[in-house]
Amino acid sequence: MNLLATIGRLFIAxxxxxxxxxxxxxxxxxxxxxxxxxxxxxxxxxxxxxxxxLPVVGLTAIFTGMVLALQSSTGFASFVAEAAVAKVVMLSMxxxxxxxxxxxxxxxxxxxxxxxxxxxMRVTEQIDALVTLSTNPFKYLVAPRMIAALxxxxxxVVIDDIIGVFGGxxxxxxxxxxxxxxxxxxxWDSLRTLDVASGIFKAxxxxxxxxLMGCYNGYHSQGGAxxxxxxxxxxxxxxxxLILTLDYVITALFFRA
Amino acid sequence: MSDQPQSxxxxxxxxxxxxxxxxxxxxxxxxxxxxxVSLDIGRGESFVIIGGSGSGKSxxxxxxxxxxxxxxxxxxxxxxxxxxxxxxDRDELMRKFGMLxxxxxxxxxxxxxxxxxxxxxxxxxxxxxxxxxxxxxxxxQVGLGTxxxxxxxxxxxxxxxxxxxxxxxxAARPEIIFFDEPTxxxxxxMADIINELIIKCVKELGATAVSITHDMHSARKIGDRMAMxxxxxxxxxxxxxxxxxxxxxxxxxFIHGRAEGPIKMEVRG
Numbered sequence: 001m002n003l004l005a006t007i008g009r010l011f012i013a014x015x016x017x018x019x020x021x022x023x024x025x026x027x028x029x030x031x032x033x034x035x036x037x038x039x040x041x042x043x044x045x046x047x048x049x050x051x052x053x054l055p056v057v058g059l060t061a062i063f064t065g066m067v068l069a070l071q072s073s074t075g076f077a078s079f080v081a082e083a084a085v086a087k088v089v090m091l092s093m094x095x096x097x098x099x100x101x102x103x104x105x106x107x108x109x110x111x112x113x114x115x116x117x118x119x120x121m122r123v124t125e126q127i128d129a130l131v132t133l134s135t136n137p138f139k140y141l142v143a144p145r146m147i148a149a150l151x152x153x154x155x156x157v158v159i160d161d162i163i164g165v166f167g168g169x170x171x172x173x174x175x176x177x178x179x180x181x182x183x184x185x186x187x188w189d190s191l192r193t194l195d196v197a198s199g200i201f202k203a204x205x206x207x208x209x210x211x212l213m214g215c216y217n218g219y220h221s222q223g224g225a226x227x228x229x230x231x232x233x234x235x236x237x238x239x240x241x242l243i244l245t246l247d248y249v250i251t252a253l254f255f256r257a
Numbered sequence: 258m259s260d261q262p263q264s265x266x267x268x269x270x271x272x273x274x275x276x277x278x279x280x281x282x283x284x285x286x287x288x289x290x291x292x293x294v295s296l297d298i299g300r301g302e303s304f305v306i307i308g309g310s311g312s313g314k315s316x317x318x319x320x321x322x323x324x325x326x327x328x329x330x331x332x333x334x335x336x337x338x339x340x341x342x343x344x345x346d347r348d349e350l351m352r353k354f355g356m357l358x359x360x361x362x363x364x365x366x367x368x369x370x371x372x373x374x375x376x377x378x379x380x381x382x383x384x385x386x387x388x389x390x391x392x393x394x395x396x397x398q399v400g401l402g403t404x405x406x407x408x409x410x411x412x413x414x415x416x417x418x419x420x421x422x423x424x425x426x427x428a429a430r431p432e433i434i435f436f437d438e439p440t441x442x443x444x445x446x447m448a449d450i451i452n453e454l455i456i457k458c459v460k461e462l463g464a465t466a467v468s469i470t471h472d473m474h475s476a477r478k479i480g481d482r483m484a485m486x487x488x489x490x491x492x493x494x495x496x497x498x499x500x501x502x503x504x505x506x507x508x509x510x511f512i513h514g515r516a517e518g519p520i521k522m523e524v525r526g
Contacts, residue, residue, distance in 0.1 A: 132355070136348065
Protein backbone atom coordinates (compact mmCIF):
# COMPACT_ATOMS: atom_id res chain seq x y z
CA MET A 1 0.00 0.00 0.00
CA ASN A 2 2.84 2.34 0.91
CA LEU A 3 4.58 1.55 -2.35
CA LEU A 4 1.46 2.53 -4.31
CA ALA A 5 1.23 5.80 -2.39
CA THR A 6 4.86 6.56 -3.16
CA ILE A 7 4.40 5.83 -6.86
CA GLY A 8 1.28 7.98 -6.89
CA ARG A 9 3.03 10.83 -5.13
CA LEU A 10 5.96 10.69 -7.53
CA PHE A 11 3.63 10.60 -10.52
CA ILE A 12 1.66 13.62 -9.28
CA ALA A 13 4.90 15.49 -8.58
CA UNK A 14 6.08 14.64 -12.10
CA UNK A 15 2.85 15.96 -13.63
CA UNK A 16 3.06 19.09 -11.45
CA UNK A 17 6.60 19.90 -12.54
CA UNK A 18 5.97 19.10 -16.20
CA UNK A 19 2.91 21.32 -16.25
CA UNK A 20 4.68 24.14 -14.46
CA UNK A 21 7.64 23.87 -16.84
CA UNK A 22 5.35 23.93 -19.88
CA UNK A 23 3.55 27.04 -18.61
CA UNK A 24 6.91 28.66 -17.81
CA UNK A 25 8.21 27.90 -21.32
CA UNK A 26 5.03 29.25 -22.92
CA UNK A 27 5.13 32.43 -20.86
CA UNK A 28 8.83 32.93 -21.57
CA UNK A 29 8.37 32.45 -25.33
CA UNK A 30 5.37 34.77 -25.45
CA UNK A 31 7.47 37.51 -23.85
CA UNK A 32 10.24 36.85 -26.40
CA UNK A 33 7.97 37.98 -29.25
CA UNK A 34 6.04 40.78 -27.53
CA UNK A 35 7.47 44.28 -26.97
CA UNK A 36 8.93 45.99 -25.05
CA UNK A 37 12.30 44.34 -25.66
CA UNK A 38 15.46 44.99 -23.71
CA UNK A 39 18.23 45.24 -26.36
CA UNK A 40 20.82 46.19 -23.74
CA UNK A 41 20.08 43.06 -21.69
CA UNK A 42 19.94 40.82 -24.76
CA UNK A 43 23.32 42.22 -25.84
CA UNK A 44 24.85 41.54 -22.44
CA UNK A 45 23.56 37.96 -22.48
CA UNK A 46 24.78 37.43 -26.06
CA UNK A 47 28.28 38.37 -24.96
CA UNK A 48 28.02 36.20 -21.87
CA UNK A 49 26.62 33.14 -23.65
CA UNK A 50 28.30 33.48 -27.03
CA UNK A 51 31.56 35.33 -26.75
CA UNK A 52 32.72 34.15 -23.34
CA UNK A 53 31.86 30.53 -24.17
CA LEU A 54 34.14 30.57 -27.21
CA PRO A 55 37.33 29.41 -25.44
CA VAL A 56 35.66 26.45 -23.73
CA VAL A 57 33.65 25.41 -26.74
CA GLY A 58 36.59 25.95 -29.11
CA LEU A 59 38.94 23.83 -26.99
CA THR A 60 36.40 21.02 -26.83
CA ALA A 61 35.91 21.20 -30.57
CA ILE A 62 39.55 21.14 -31.57
CA PHE A 63 40.38 18.14 -29.41
CA THR A 64 37.24 16.34 -30.52
CA GLY A 65 38.21 16.86 -34.16
CA MET A 66 41.75 15.67 -33.47
CA VAL A 67 40.56 12.56 -31.63
CA LEU A 68 38.07 11.80 -34.38
CA ALA A 69 40.82 11.85 -37.00
CA LEU A 70 43.11 9.72 -34.86
CA GLN A 71 40.44 7.19 -33.95
CA SER A 72 39.10 6.81 -37.44
CA SER A 73 42.57 6.24 -38.86
CA THR A 74 43.66 3.71 -36.21
CA GLY A 75 40.26 2.07 -35.82
CA PHE A 76 39.78 1.49 -39.54
CA ALA A 77 43.46 0.85 -40.13
CA SER A 78 42.96 -1.70 -42.88
CA PHE A 79 41.08 0.59 -45.22
CA VAL A 80 42.41 3.93 -44.08
CA ALA A 81 42.36 6.73 -46.59
CA GLU A 82 42.21 10.50 -46.60
CA ALA A 83 38.66 10.40 -47.86
CA ALA A 84 37.43 8.18 -45.02
CA VAL A 85 39.08 10.19 -42.25
CA ALA A 86 37.96 13.54 -43.70
CA LYS A 87 34.43 12.26 -44.10
CA VAL A 88 34.20 10.85 -40.58
CA VAL A 89 35.46 14.11 -39.07
CA MET A 90 33.20 16.32 -41.17
CA LEU A 91 30.08 14.23 -40.71
CA SER A 92 30.48 13.69 -36.97
CA MET A 93 31.30 17.30 -36.23
CA UNK A 94 28.54 18.94 -38.23
CA UNK A 95 25.77 16.46 -37.49
CA UNK A 96 26.43 15.42 -33.92
CA UNK A 97 29.43 16.42 -31.92
CA UNK A 98 29.40 20.11 -32.77
CA UNK A 99 25.92 20.85 -31.46
CA UNK A 100 25.85 18.26 -28.67
CA UNK A 101 29.23 19.12 -27.17
CA UNK A 102 28.61 22.87 -27.49
CA UNK A 103 25.17 22.37 -25.91
CA UNK A 104 26.59 20.39 -23.00
CA UNK A 105 29.44 22.82 -22.39
CA UNK A 106 27.08 25.80 -22.48
CA UNK A 107 24.66 23.95 -20.17
CA UNK A 108 27.46 23.62 -17.64
CA UNK A 109 28.70 27.16 -18.05
CA UNK A 110 25.61 29.21 -18.71
CA UNK A 111 22.72 27.09 -17.41
CA UNK A 112 24.39 26.94 -14.02
CA UNK A 113 25.12 30.67 -13.99
CA UNK A 114 21.54 31.53 -14.94
CA UNK A 115 20.06 29.27 -12.26
CA UNK A 116 22.43 30.65 -9.62
CA UNK A 117 21.81 34.29 -10.53
CA UNK A 118 18.03 34.09 -10.86
CA UNK A 119 17.84 31.75 -7.85
CA UNK A 120 19.73 34.24 -5.70
CA MET A 121 17.45 37.00 -6.94
CA ARG A 122 14.48 34.87 -5.92
CA VAL A 123 15.66 34.11 -2.39
CA THR A 124 16.77 37.70 -1.74
CA GLU A 125 13.36 39.00 -2.92
CA GLN A 126 14.87 40.82 -5.90
CA ILE A 127 12.31 39.18 -8.19
CA ASP A 128 9.49 40.45 -5.96
CA ALA A 129 11.17 43.86 -6.07
CA LEU A 130 11.07 43.76 -9.89
CA VAL A 131 7.32 43.17 -9.76
CA THR A 132 6.75 46.04 -7.33
CA LEU A 133 8.68 48.29 -9.75
CA SER A 134 6.17 47.46 -12.53
CA THR A 135 8.65 45.23 -14.34
CA ASN A 136 7.66 41.75 -15.43
CA PRO A 137 10.42 39.29 -14.42
CA PHE A 138 9.72 37.19 -17.52
CA LYS A 139 10.27 40.19 -19.71
CA TYR A 140 13.32 41.44 -17.83
CA LEU A 141 15.07 38.22 -16.80
CA VAL A 142 13.78 35.26 -18.80
CA ALA A 143 13.10 36.57 -22.31
CA PRO A 144 16.52 38.22 -22.87
CA ARG A 145 18.27 34.99 -21.81
CA MET A 146 16.07 32.85 -24.06
CA ILE A 147 16.55 35.10 -27.08
CA ALA A 148 20.30 35.37 -26.53
CA ALA A 149 20.73 31.59 -26.11
CA LEU A 150 18.59 30.88 -29.18
CA UNK A 151 20.79 33.17 -31.28
CA UNK A 152 24.19 32.50 -29.72
CA UNK A 153 24.23 28.70 -29.80
CA UNK A 154 23.83 28.30 -33.60
CA UNK A 155 26.63 30.81 -34.18
CA UNK A 156 28.80 29.01 -31.62
CA VAL A 157 28.13 25.71 -33.39
CA VAL A 158 29.16 27.04 -36.80
CA ILE A 159 32.46 28.19 -35.28
CA ASP A 160 32.65 24.90 -33.41
CA ASP A 161 32.28 22.91 -36.65
CA ILE A 162 35.06 24.88 -38.32
CA ILE A 163 37.44 24.48 -35.38
CA GLY A 164 36.63 20.77 -35.11
CA VAL A 165 37.34 20.09 -38.77
CA PHE A 166 40.51 22.11 -38.43
CA GLY A 167 41.53 19.84 -35.52
CA GLY A 168 40.98 16.83 -37.76
CA UNK A 169 43.01 18.49 -40.48
CA UNK A 170 45.92 19.10 -38.08
CA UNK A 171 46.09 15.47 -37.03
CA UNK A 172 45.51 14.22 -40.58
CA UNK A 173 48.31 16.30 -42.06
CA UNK A 174 50.89 16.43 -39.26
CA UNK A 175 50.11 13.18 -37.43
CA UNK A 176 49.04 10.83 -40.19
CA UNK A 177 50.98 12.35 -43.03
CA UNK A 178 48.09 12.98 -45.39
CA UNK A 179 48.43 15.43 -48.24
CA UNK A 180 46.86 18.70 -47.04
CA UNK A 181 45.34 19.61 -50.41
CA UNK A 182 43.74 16.19 -50.84
CA UNK A 183 42.49 16.18 -47.25
CA UNK A 184 40.91 19.61 -47.67
CA UNK A 185 39.36 18.56 -50.95
CA UNK A 186 37.92 15.40 -49.39
CA UNK A 187 36.61 17.42 -46.43
CA TRP A 188 34.94 19.88 -48.77
CA ASP A 189 33.40 17.02 -50.74
CA SER A 190 31.81 15.53 -47.64
CA LEU A 191 30.35 18.85 -46.48
CA ARG A 192 26.58 18.72 -46.94
CA THR A 193 24.06 21.48 -46.39
CA LEU A 194 21.57 19.22 -44.62
CA ASP A 195 24.20 18.09 -42.10
CA VAL A 196 25.15 21.64 -41.20
CA ALA A 197 21.53 22.81 -41.18
CA SER A 198 20.46 20.00 -38.88
CA GLY A 199 23.34 20.87 -36.56
CA ILE A 200 22.35 24.53 -36.47
CA PHE A 201 18.73 23.61 -35.86
CA LYS A 202 19.79 21.37 -32.99
CA ALA A 203 21.94 24.16 -31.59
CA UNK A 204 19.01 26.58 -31.50
CA UNK A 205 16.86 24.03 -29.68
CA UNK A 206 19.68 23.20 -27.25
CA UNK A 207 20.24 26.89 -26.58
CA UNK A 208 16.59 27.31 -25.74
CA UNK A 209 16.68 24.24 -23.49
CA UNK A 210 19.72 25.53 -21.57
CA UNK A 211 18.13 28.97 -21.01
CA LEU A 212 14.77 27.43 -20.14
CA MET A 213 16.15 25.01 -17.54
CA GLY A 214 18.48 27.65 -16.08
CA CYS A 215 15.73 30.25 -15.74
CA TYR A 216 13.04 27.80 -14.63
CA ASN A 217 15.09 26.20 -11.88
CA GLY A 218 16.37 29.55 -10.68
CA TYR A 219 12.94 31.17 -10.75
CA HIS A 220 11.38 28.43 -8.64
CA SER A 221 14.26 27.96 -6.23
CA GLN A 222 13.50 28.29 -2.55
CA GLY A 223 15.16 27.83 0.80
CA GLY A 224 18.26 30.01 0.79
CA ALA A 225 21.75 29.04 -0.28
CA UNK A 226 21.00 25.33 -0.30
CA UNK A 227 17.99 25.89 -2.53
CA UNK A 228 20.05 27.90 -5.00
CA UNK A 229 22.66 25.12 -5.04
CA UNK A 230 19.97 22.56 -5.75
CA UNK A 231 18.51 24.74 -8.51
CA UNK A 232 21.94 25.04 -10.14
CA UNK A 233 22.50 21.28 -10.11
CA UNK A 234 19.00 20.61 -11.43
CA UNK A 235 19.45 23.15 -14.21
CA UNK A 236 22.65 21.52 -15.50
CA UNK A 237 21.48 17.92 -15.10
CA UNK A 238 18.04 18.45 -16.63
CA UNK A 239 19.41 20.52 -19.51
CA UNK A 240 22.05 17.86 -20.26
CA UNK A 241 19.51 15.02 -20.24
CA LEU A 242 17.09 17.01 -22.39
CA ILE A 243 19.89 17.84 -24.87
CA LEU A 244 20.81 14.18 -25.30
CA THR A 245 17.17 13.11 -25.57
CA LEU A 246 16.22 15.83 -28.03
CA ASP A 247 19.36 15.10 -30.02
CA TYR A 248 18.01 11.64 -30.75
CA VAL A 249 14.53 12.95 -31.57
CA ILE A 250 15.80 15.65 -33.95
CA THR A 251 18.25 13.24 -35.63
CA ALA A 252 15.40 10.80 -36.21
CA LEU A 253 13.27 13.59 -37.68
CA PHE A 254 15.98 14.77 -40.05
CA PHE A 255 17.59 11.57 -41.21
CA ARG A 256 15.15 8.68 -40.85
CA ALA A 257 12.36 10.00 -43.02
CA MET B 258 10.79 68.65 -6.00
CA SER B 259 9.66 66.81 -2.96
CA ASP B 260 7.22 69.57 -2.09
CA GLN B 261 5.38 69.22 -5.38
CA PRO B 262 2.10 67.36 -5.37
CA GLN B 263 2.56 63.72 -6.30
CA SER B 264 1.55 62.49 -9.71
CA UNK B 265 -1.27 60.06 -10.41
CA UNK B 266 -3.49 61.12 -7.57
CA UNK B 267 -6.50 62.10 -9.62
CA UNK B 268 -8.69 59.50 -7.92
CA UNK B 269 -7.39 60.38 -4.51
CA UNK B 270 -10.50 62.36 -3.82
CA UNK B 271 -12.55 59.18 -4.17
CA UNK B 272 -14.19 58.21 -0.94
CA UNK B 273 -13.61 54.95 0.90
CA UNK B 274 -10.46 53.32 2.17
CA UNK B 275 -7.25 53.07 0.14
CA UNK B 276 -7.01 49.36 0.88
CA UNK B 277 -9.83 47.03 1.85
CA UNK B 278 -9.34 43.33 2.54
CA UNK B 279 -12.46 41.21 2.86
CA UNK B 280 -12.25 37.72 4.37
CA UNK B 281 -8.92 36.86 2.72
CA UNK B 282 -7.75 33.27 3.01
CA UNK B 283 -4.40 31.89 1.95
CA UNK B 284 -2.82 28.54 2.67
CA UNK B 285 0.37 26.80 1.63
CA UNK B 286 -0.32 23.08 1.44
CA UNK B 287 -2.00 22.13 4.72
CA UNK B 288 -0.77 25.26 6.50
CA UNK B 289 -3.43 27.92 6.84
CA UNK B 290 -1.49 31.18 6.86
CA UNK B 291 -4.31 33.70 6.45
CA UNK B 292 -7.60 32.59 7.92
CA UNK B 293 -10.15 35.22 7.03
CA VAL B 294 -8.39 38.58 7.27
CA SER B 295 -10.60 41.65 6.88
CA LEU B 296 -9.12 45.11 7.12
CA ASP B 297 -9.67 48.72 6.05
CA ILE B 298 -6.75 51.10 5.68
CA GLY B 299 -7.63 54.75 5.16
CA ARG B 300 -6.03 57.20 2.75
CA GLY B 301 -2.93 58.93 4.01
CA GLU B 302 -2.90 56.73 7.10
CA SER B 303 0.16 54.98 8.48
CA PHE B 304 -0.95 51.49 9.38
CA VAL B 305 1.27 48.97 11.18
CA ILE B 306 0.68 45.24 11.35
CA ILE B 307 2.47 43.60 14.27
CA GLY B 308 2.88 39.92 15.01
CA GLY B 309 5.45 37.24 15.66
CA SER B 310 7.49 35.34 13.11
CA GLY B 311 5.33 33.10 10.94
CA SER B 312 2.09 34.81 11.99
CA GLY B 313 1.19 35.80 8.41
CA LYS B 314 2.35 39.44 8.33
CA SER B 315 4.46 39.10 5.21
CA UNK B 316 1.82 37.04 3.43
CA UNK B 317 -0.74 39.76 4.17
CA UNK B 318 1.20 42.48 2.40
CA UNK B 319 2.30 40.14 -0.37
CA UNK B 320 -1.37 39.43 -1.03
CA UNK B 321 -2.19 43.15 -1.14
CA UNK B 322 0.74 43.74 -3.50
CA UNK B 323 -0.34 40.85 -5.71
CA UNK B 324 2.93 38.93 -5.24
CA UNK B 325 0.77 36.13 -3.84
CA UNK B 326 -2.74 35.31 -4.95
CA UNK B 327 -5.22 34.69 -2.12
CA UNK B 328 -7.22 31.44 -2.20
CA UNK B 329 -10.44 33.32 -1.51
CA UNK B 330 -11.65 36.74 -0.41
CA UNK B 331 -11.35 40.18 -1.97
CA UNK B 332 -8.73 42.89 -1.92
CA UNK B 333 -9.85 46.31 -3.09
CA UNK B 334 -7.45 49.14 -3.86
CA UNK B 335 -9.21 52.51 -4.16
CA UNK B 336 -12.47 50.59 -4.35
CA UNK B 337 -11.40 48.33 -7.26
CA UNK B 338 -11.13 44.56 -6.93
CA UNK B 339 -7.53 43.51 -7.62
CA UNK B 340 -7.20 39.80 -6.86
CA UNK B 341 -7.88 38.72 -10.47
CA UNK B 342 -5.85 41.42 -12.23
CA UNK B 343 -3.21 40.20 -14.66
CA UNK B 344 -0.78 41.47 -17.26
CA UNK B 345 -0.85 45.17 -18.07
CA ASP B 346 -3.71 45.89 -15.63
CA ARG B 347 -1.56 44.46 -12.86
CA ASP B 348 1.45 46.52 -14.01
CA GLU B 349 -0.75 49.60 -14.02
CA LEU B 350 -1.87 48.92 -10.45
CA MET B 351 1.74 48.33 -9.37
CA ARG B 352 2.54 51.94 -10.22
CA LYS B 353 0.53 52.99 -7.18
CA PHE B 354 2.79 50.90 -4.95
CA GLY B 355 6.26 51.20 -3.53
CA MET B 356 7.87 48.66 -1.30
CA LEU B 357 10.84 48.58 1.04
CA UNK B 358 11.98 44.98 1.38
CA UNK B 359 13.34 43.50 4.57
CA UNK B 360 16.77 42.67 3.13
CA UNK B 361 16.74 45.69 0.84
CA UNK B 362 16.44 43.43 -2.25
CA UNK B 363 18.66 45.82 -4.19
CA UNK B 364 19.69 44.64 -7.66
CA UNK B 365 23.36 43.83 -7.18
CA UNK B 366 24.15 43.97 -10.89
CA UNK B 367 23.20 47.66 -11.01
CA UNK B 368 24.70 50.78 -9.44
CA UNK B 369 22.94 52.47 -6.55
CA UNK B 370 21.43 55.25 -8.66
CA UNK B 371 20.25 52.73 -11.26
CA UNK B 372 18.50 50.84 -8.47
CA UNK B 373 16.72 53.98 -7.36
CA UNK B 374 15.82 54.95 -10.93
CA UNK B 375 14.77 51.41 -11.90
CA UNK B 376 11.02 51.90 -11.48
CA UNK B 377 11.19 55.16 -13.41
CA UNK B 378 13.22 53.81 -16.33
CA UNK B 379 11.74 50.31 -16.68
CA UNK B 380 8.29 50.72 -15.19
CA UNK B 381 7.48 54.22 -16.44
CA UNK B 382 9.76 54.51 -19.47
CA UNK B 383 11.24 57.75 -18.18
CA UNK B 384 14.23 59.19 -20.01
CA UNK B 385 17.46 57.86 -18.49
CA UNK B 386 18.92 61.28 -17.80
CA UNK B 387 15.78 62.60 -16.13
CA UNK B 388 15.49 59.42 -14.09
CA UNK B 389 19.09 59.77 -13.00
CA UNK B 390 18.46 63.32 -11.76
CA UNK B 391 15.36 62.15 -9.91
CA UNK B 392 17.34 59.26 -8.40
CA UNK B 393 19.98 61.62 -7.00
CA UNK B 394 17.27 63.91 -5.62
CA UNK B 395 15.63 60.97 -3.90
CA UNK B 396 18.96 59.76 -2.53
CA UNK B 397 19.49 63.22 -1.05
CA GLN B 398 16.02 62.99 0.50
CA VAL B 399 17.08 59.89 2.43
CA GLY B 400 20.36 61.54 3.44
CA LEU B 401 22.76 59.97 0.95
CA GLY B 402 25.29 62.04 -0.97
CA THR B 403 26.02 61.95 -4.68
CA UNK B 404 29.14 59.82 -4.17
CA UNK B 405 26.97 56.90 -3.09
CA UNK B 406 25.07 56.84 -6.38
CA UNK B 407 27.95 55.41 -8.37
CA UNK B 408 28.71 52.60 -5.89
CA UNK B 409 27.36 49.08 -6.16
CA UNK B 410 24.92 47.94 -3.44
CA UNK B 411 27.41 45.37 -2.12
CA UNK B 412 29.72 48.19 -1.05
CA UNK B 413 27.14 49.69 1.31
CA UNK B 414 26.49 49.01 5.00
CA UNK B 415 23.16 47.56 6.13
CA UNK B 416 21.79 50.95 7.16
CA UNK B 417 22.77 52.53 3.85
CA UNK B 418 21.20 49.64 1.93
CA UNK B 419 17.97 50.29 3.83
CA UNK B 420 18.15 53.94 2.86
CA UNK B 421 18.71 53.08 -0.79
CA UNK B 422 15.81 50.62 -0.60
CA UNK B 423 13.66 53.41 0.84
CA UNK B 424 14.79 55.78 -1.92
CA UNK B 425 13.89 53.17 -4.53
CA UNK B 426 10.48 52.64 -2.94
CA UNK B 427 9.61 56.35 -3.00
CA ALA B 428 11.39 57.46 -6.20
CA ALA B 429 8.30 57.00 -8.36
CA ARG B 430 6.16 58.82 -5.77
CA PRO B 431 3.76 55.99 -5.07
CA GLU B 432 0.37 56.40 -3.41
CA ILE B 433 0.80 53.41 -1.14
CA ILE B 434 4.13 52.38 0.38
CA PHE B 435 4.81 49.06 2.08
CA PHE B 436 7.55 48.57 4.65
CA ASP B 437 8.61 45.01 5.43
CA GLU B 438 10.41 44.94 8.80
CA PRO B 439 12.10 48.30 8.13
CA THR B 440 14.29 48.24 11.25
CA UNK B 441 15.24 44.57 11.43
CA UNK B 442 18.99 44.00 11.54
CA UNK B 443 19.88 47.61 12.31
CA UNK B 444 21.42 49.05 15.45
CA UNK B 445 19.02 51.08 17.64
CA UNK B 446 20.30 54.44 16.42
CA MET B 447 20.15 53.53 12.73
CA ALA B 448 16.72 51.98 13.36
CA ASP B 449 15.49 55.28 14.74
CA ILE B 450 16.98 57.19 11.81
CA ILE B 451 15.12 54.89 9.42
CA ASN B 452 11.90 55.38 11.42
CA GLU B 453 12.29 59.15 11.15
CA LEU B 454 12.99 58.90 7.43
CA ILE B 455 9.90 56.77 6.89
CA ILE B 456 7.72 59.27 8.75
CA LYS B 457 9.25 62.18 6.82
CA CYS B 458 8.99 60.56 3.39
CA VAL B 459 5.44 59.33 3.89
CA LYS B 460 4.35 62.75 5.08
CA GLU B 461 6.04 64.54 2.19
CA LEU B 462 4.41 62.27 -0.35
CA GLY B 463 1.04 62.27 1.39
CA ALA B 464 1.08 58.53 0.84
CA THR B 465 -0.66 55.70 2.62
CA ALA B 466 1.86 53.55 4.51
CA VAL B 467 1.51 49.91 5.48
CA SER B 468 4.30 48.48 7.63
CA ILE B 469 4.82 45.09 9.15
CA THR B 470 7.16 44.74 12.06
CA HIS B 471 7.81 42.96 15.30
CA ASP B 472 9.79 45.95 16.63
CA MET B 473 7.32 47.64 19.03
CA HIS B 474 9.41 50.78 19.35
CA SER B 475 9.29 51.24 15.58
CA ALA B 476 5.60 50.34 15.42
CA ARG B 477 4.64 52.94 18.02
CA LYS B 478 6.74 55.56 16.31
CA ILE B 479 5.54 55.19 12.72
CA GLY B 480 1.98 53.92 13.16
CA ASP B 481 -1.27 55.90 13.34
CA ARG B 482 -3.21 52.68 13.72
CA MET B 483 -2.12 49.13 14.41
CA ALA B 484 -3.37 45.62 13.98
CA MET B 485 -2.04 42.49 15.58
CA UNK B 486 -2.06 39.28 13.59
CA UNK B 487 -1.88 35.90 15.26
CA UNK B 488 -2.55 32.49 13.76
CA UNK B 489 -3.69 34.00 10.47
CA UNK B 490 -6.35 36.21 12.07
CA UNK B 491 -6.37 39.85 13.09
CA UNK B 492 -6.95 39.67 16.82
CA UNK B 493 -6.86 43.39 17.51
CA UNK B 494 -7.17 46.59 15.45
CA UNK B 495 -7.06 50.05 16.96
CA UNK B 496 -5.28 53.36 17.36
CA UNK B 497 -1.62 53.28 18.37
CA UNK B 498 -2.37 55.18 21.59
CA UNK B 499 -4.83 52.48 22.64
CA UNK B 500 -2.45 49.54 22.39
CA UNK B 501 -1.43 49.63 26.05
CA UNK B 502 -5.02 49.39 27.24
CA UNK B 503 -6.47 46.65 25.06
CA UNK B 504 -7.02 44.11 27.80
CA UNK B 505 -6.23 41.50 25.17
CA UNK B 506 -3.82 38.95 26.67
CA UNK B 507 -2.27 38.14 23.27
CA UNK B 508 -1.52 41.80 22.55
CA UNK B 509 -0.18 42.36 26.04
CA UNK B 510 2.13 39.39 25.87
CA PHE B 511 3.45 40.59 22.52
CA ILE B 512 4.01 44.26 23.32
CA HIS B 513 5.74 43.43 26.57
CA GLY B 514 7.73 40.64 24.96
CA ARG B 515 6.93 37.93 27.51
CA ALA B 516 7.76 34.29 26.92
CA GLU B 517 4.82 33.24 29.13
CA GLY B 518 1.28 33.80 27.90
CA PRO B 519 -1.40 32.59 25.52
CA ILE B 520 0.86 32.85 22.43
CA LYS B 521 2.75 29.65 21.91
CA MET B 522 5.66 30.14 19.53
CA GLU B 523 6.21 27.38 17.05
CA VAL B 524 9.59 26.05 18.00
CA ARG B 525 9.72 23.53 15.22
CA GLY B 526 9.56 24.88 11.65
